[in-house]
Amino acid sequence: MAAVDDLKFQEFDVAANLLAANPDATTISIDEPTEIPKSQHSRLQEPGREEDDELLGTDDSDKTELLAGQKKSAPFWTFEYYQTFFDVDTYQVLDRIKGSVFPVPGKNFVRLYIRSNPDLYGPFWICATLVFTIAVSGNLSNFFIHLGKPTYHYVPEFRKVSIAATTIYAYAWLVPLALWGFLMWRNSKVMNIVSYSFLEIVCVYGYSLFIYIPTAILWIIPEKVVRWVLMMFSLCLSGSVLVMTFWPAVRDDNRRIALATVGTIVVLHALLAVGCLAYFFDAPELDFPAPLIPAHNISTVITKS
Numbered sequence: 581m582a583a584v585d586d587l588k589f590q591e592f593d594v595a596a597n598l599l600a601a602n603p604d605a606t607t608i609s610i611d612e613p614t615e616i617p618k619s620q621h622s623r624l625q626e627p628g629r630e631e632d633d634e635l636l637g638t639d640d641s642d643k644t645e646l647l648a649g650q651k652k653s654a655p656f657w658t659f660e661y662y663q664t665f666f667d668v669d670t671y672q673v674l675d676r677i678k679g680s681v682f683p684v685p686g687k688n689f690v691r692l693y694i695r696s697n698p699d700l701y702g703p704f705w706i707c708a709t710l711v712f713t714i715a716v717s718g719n720l721s722n723f724f725i726h727l728g729k730p731t732y733h734y735v736p737e738f739r740k741v742s743i744a745a746t747t748i749y750a751y752a753w754l755v756p757l758a759l760w761g762f763l764m765w766r767n768s769k770v771m772n773i774v775s776y777s778f779l780e781i782v783c784v785y786g787y788s789l790f791i792y793i794p795t796a797i798l799w800i801i802p803e804k805v806v807r808w809v810l811m812m813f814s815l816c817l818s819g820s821v822l823v824m825t826f827w828p829a830v831r832d833d834n835r836r837i838a839l840a841t842v843g844t845i846v847v848l849h850a851l852l853a854v855g856c857l858a859y860f861f862d863a864p865e866l867d868f869p870a871p872l873i874p875a876h877n878i879s880t881v882i883t884k885s
Contacts, residue, residue, distance in 0.1 A: 665700040680787040705784020713796045715741040718860030758780040788818040
């Protein structure tokens with residue numbers, strides 16, 4: 581028959597020795613449920629906090645921003661530094677274009693598409709395509725408006741390309757620069773305001789202009805009502821992307837300042853759309869006078885007759 585000591589579990593002896601050595605130690609039962617951490621408990625009590633973090637770009641966004649900063653470790657005067665701004669694939673660009681054309685209410689465009697890898701490839705080529713689309717469509721629109729008039733002779737207006745390029749690229753760079761400086765200034769005044777980098781703001785403005793490319797092609801239709809309806813539709817889509825992106829960044833600021841900031845963003849965006857439509861497509865029709873016949877030709881004709 582086995583001795584009593586042989587039937588004892590060695591693990592119990594080890595546990596008893598540890599408890600004897602440290603009487604203040606606590607034991608955990610397997611059957612006891614694990615305690616929920618305080619951080620998780622507070623998040624469970626605040627169901628709207630996760631949505632606020634998503635809108636404001638907090639929580640894990642700081643980690644992604646730090647990771648993005650680690651990728652751009654090359655000095656700014658080297659080619660490798662600027663090469664990182666164009667390090668995107670086709671699927672990323674198409675996904676960001678889709679997000680700018682079909683904005684989702686309550687979703688931050690920077691948070692969803694831009695912050696992980698902001699780029700200049702999409703904004704640069706979108707602006708370049710929009711420049712030539714507006715210039716070519718404007719010339720074709722002018723041609724169709726005066727088509728059939730015997731006194732009209734079509735002359736392509738190449739100066740529209742330079743005017744469109746100056747207007748669009750100035751808007752896509754100077755307005756984000758001013759907005760970035762304003763947000764940085766307000767961030768020094770209000771500590772809990774969300775700040776975007778200059779590259780992120782340029783990226784948002786660049787992709788928000790994509791909707792005007794197909795709209796400019798449809799502006800060839802020689803009907804003012806159709807053109808203005810298309811312009812309002814495109815303005816609402818692209819403007820909603822800007823509002824949903826920058827409103828979470830300024831809503832914790834003074835109420836008047838926040839509304840004035842968002843209002844200025846919308847007004848400048850509307851001025852660009854209205855200005856392009858009015859200058860390149862809705863130019864006033866010119867009355868082309870009939871060609872004058874020189875007087876000596878008239879006298880010659882009368883003499884011969």
